[in-house]
Amino acid sequence: xxxxxxxxxxxxxxxxxxxxxxxxxxxxxxxxxxxxxxxxxxxxxxxxxxxxxxxxxxxxxxxxxxxxxxxxxxxxxxxxxxxxxxxxxxxxxxxxxxxxxxxxxxxxxxxxxxxxxxxxxxxxxxxxxxxxxxxxxxxxxxxxxxxxxxxxxxxxxxxxxxxxxxxxxxxxxxxxxxxxxxxxxxxxxxxxxxxxxxxxxxxxxxxxxxxxxxxxxxxxxxxxxxxxxxxxxxxxxxxxxxxxxxxxxxxxxxxxxxxxxxxxxxxxxxxxxxxxxxxxxxxxxxxxxxxxxxxxxxxxxxxxxxxxxxxxxxxxxxxxxxxxxxxxxxxxxxxxxxxxxxxxxxxxxxxxxxxxxxxxxxxxxxxxxxxxxxxxxxxxxxxxxxxxxxxxxxxxxxxxxxxxxxxxxxxxxxxxxxxxxxxxxxxxxxxxxxxxxxxxxxxxxxxxxxxxxxxxxxxxxxxxxxxxxxxxxxxxxxxxxxxxxxxxxxxxxxxxxxxxxxxxxxxxxxxxxxxxxxxxxxxxxxxxxxxxxxxxxxxxxxxxxxxxxxxxxxxxxxxxxxxxxxxxxxxxxxxxxxxxxxxxxxxxxxxxx
Numbered sequence: 001x002x003x004x005x006x007x008x009x010x011x012x013x014x015x016x017x018x019x020x021x022x023x024x025x026x027x028x029x030x031x032x033x034x035x036x037x038x039x040x041x042x043x044x045x046x047x048x049x050x051x052x053x054x055x056x057x058x059x060x061x062x063x064x065x066x067x068x069x070x071x072x073x074x075x076x077x078x079x080x081x082x083x084x085x086x087x088x089x090x091x092x093x094x095x096x097x098x099x100x101x102x103x104x105x106x107x108x109x110x111x112x113x114x115x116x117x118x119x120x121x122x123x124x125x126x127x128x129x130x131x132x133x134x135x136x137x138x139x140x141x142x143x144x145x146x147x148x149x150x151x152x153x154x155x156x157x158x159x160x161x162x163x164x165x166x167x168x169x170x171x172x173x174x175x176x177x178x179x180x181x182x183x184x185x186x187x188x189x190x191x192x193x194x195x196x197x198x199x200x201x202x203x204x205x206x207x208x209x210x211x212x213x214x215x216x217x218x219x220x221x222x223x224x225x226x227x228x229x230x231x232x233x234x235x236x237x238x239x240x241x242x243x244x245x246x247x248x249x250x251x252x253x254x255x256x257x258x259x260x261x262x263x264x265x266x267x268x269x270x271x272x273x274x275x276x277x278x279x280x281x282x283x284x285x286x287x288x289x290x291x292x293x294x295x296x297x298x299x300x301x302x303x304x305x306x307x308x309x310x311x312x313x314x315x316x317x318x319x320x321x322x323x324x325x326x327x328x329x330x331x332x333x334x335x336x337x338x339x340x341x342x343x344x345x346x347x348x349x350x351x352x353x354x355x356x357x358x359x360x361x362x363x364x365x366x367x368x369x370x371x372x373x374x375x376x377x378x379x380x381x382x383x384x385x386x387x388x389x390x391x392x393x394x395x396x397x398x399x400x401x402x403x404x405x406x407x408x409x410x411x412x413x414x415x416x417x418x419x420x421x422x423x424x425x426x427x428x429x430x431x432x433x434x435x436x437x438x439x440x441x442x443x444x445x446x447x448x449x450x451x452x453x454x455x456x457x458x459x460x461x462x463x464x465x466x467x468x469x470x471x472x473x474x475x476x477x478x479x480x481x482x483x484x485x486x487x488x489x490x491x492x493x494x495x496x497x498x499x500x501x502x503x504x505x506x507x508x509x510x511x512x513x514x515x516x517x518x519x520x521x522x523x524x525x526x527x528x529x530x531x532x533x534x535x536x537x538x539x540x541x542x543x544x545x546x547x548x549x550x551x552x553x554x555x556x557x558x559x560x561x562x563x564x565x566x567x568x569x570x571x572x573x574x575x576x577x578x579x580x581x582x583x584x585x586x587x588x589x590x591x592x593x
Contacts, residue, residue: 005036006582009159011135013043014050015557017165018115023575025121026085031579037126048115049108057198067091068098069560072114080572101438137509164545170503171495187470190488194495197222207245212474215492216253221437240447256368256459259436264395272313274411278306295422301339310408311359314401325351368459383456409434413555414566418527420551421518497549529577
């Protein structure tokens with residue numbers, strides 16, 4: 001008789017697991033044919049949307065992408081060996097206005113359909129088994145079948161390969177968060193640590209009370225929505241009408257400003273030819289260097305020059321009236337100048353007369369550095385002006401160089417996946433500039449500010465636990481000497497991915513069994529195909545991992561059409577490696593009488 005069918009266990013059935021399954025279906029005809037295969041999909045949440053995009057969350061929560069900018073399907077811009085398998089964007093599938101910002105529930109429905117479509121595309125010899133459970137541990141010899149232990153199940157699943165496609169995970173509190181939590185318990189205060197906002201218990205935040213919020217990204221936007229509209233407030237003619245159940249949110253962060261608004265227009269004309277100064281050749285050179293790569297010293301100047309090229313290409317080709325030289329002349333000198341050199345700065349200053357038209361990444365990243373306000377009221381006025389100006393610029397095609405920089409950011413992200421753990425600075429900068437909230441959300445923020453429901457704290461926020469008075473205090477560098485007191489503190493951000501602090505027993509066990517981790521706590525994987533590395537750098541033949549907890553973290557599990565999709569490239573490489581391994585395994589298996 002024939003041996004049992006090879007099997008693969010995929011742990012994580014959200015967008016990343018769904019994307020991997022789509023690539024598995026696309027590559028099976030070429031690499032695996034009609035050979036038998038069992039796929040076990042493990043996740044306590046429904047496949048497709050997973051935890052983050054599940055149906056049972058507030059319908060008030062939106063995506064931060066336009067419907068036309070969301071796809072789970074590859075195209076010819078994705079650098080991959082597998083075939084392109086076309087499919088609709090979210091807008092095309094759902095019949096939505098392409099420039100609308102859909103609710104997360106709608107995205108969950110789209111992801112569920114993509115999952116079902118991928119399953120249907122598998123040949124009849126492949127069987128998919130769904131397991132609504134949490135994976136606890138993977139065990140087994142490197143050269144033999146693996147056992148995947150599930151919560152509440154006495155017997156493990158057996159597998160020839162295991163692929164981890166975990167998304168954002170819960171984490172234990174670090175030392176500073178534990179101290180704040182202990183302080184809150186001692187004094188009867190409220191402290192909400194980093195978490196996915198839709199899962200946070202906000203019921204203990206009382207109407208009218210002051211709340212210090214640390215973090216000004218997308219987690220804050222969700223918090224703002226749930227504590228205003230989610231409590232019965234509404235917007236009329238651009239102004240907020242409170243329900244009386246809202247708290248007062250005092251928000252600040254390191255930068256002190258919200259993430260940049262999503263750009264409100266589409267690409268027109270020639271796109272910048274990317275990559276140019278930060279492509280495969282530069283990554284190869286960085287990886288060939290002896291010793292560790294220092295992001296600030298070795299990588300950031302190359303990124304700066306690459307994003308500058310995208311910016312100036314668009315400025316010179318679409319808005320030449322704001323330049324003083326011809327593009328070919330500028331391009332030649334720009335290419336010859338060293339990244340970050342005085343010669344480069346001199347060239348830009350001589351060629352682009354208005355400083356507002358020059359790209360200054362440091363100023364973009366720290367817009368309130370050195371800015372001081374005499375009073376808290378002056379800070380509120382200054383912040384509203386900043387947000388209004390940002391909204392106007394991000395919706396004005398006259399500044400389409402901003403869209404070119406956005407495309408440059410996507411290109412850079414696709415290259416960085418090969419460098420491994422580069423620290424958190426890049427990911428924070430990318431999110432701040434390229435993954436901000438929809439414009440309407442910032443208009444709502446302005447209305448909430450005018451209504452007094454949101455108050456701005458400024459940049460360089462400091463939070464103190466006043467033991468003597470039993471209260472939280474927050475101040476900032478923007479209004480020196482001014483402090484805000486509150487009995488509630490919310491950390492508006494996701495937990496950092498870290499094997500040391502993760503609450504995932506699966507990842508903790510994997511680390512205990514010898515998997516390598518970086519100094520920041522990311523799981524080390526081979527950038528070529530996602531195989532998990534041990535502490536000697538040796539790839540595990542039967543363990544793969546994709547997602548934000550790995551050194552090959554990409555910008556997201558789905559992406560804009562025709563932007564290269566680094567996550568799609570990774571999914572394809574891992575799917576092909578897995579299919580090739582399983583095919584060879586089956587071909588080697590002896591027949592038994």
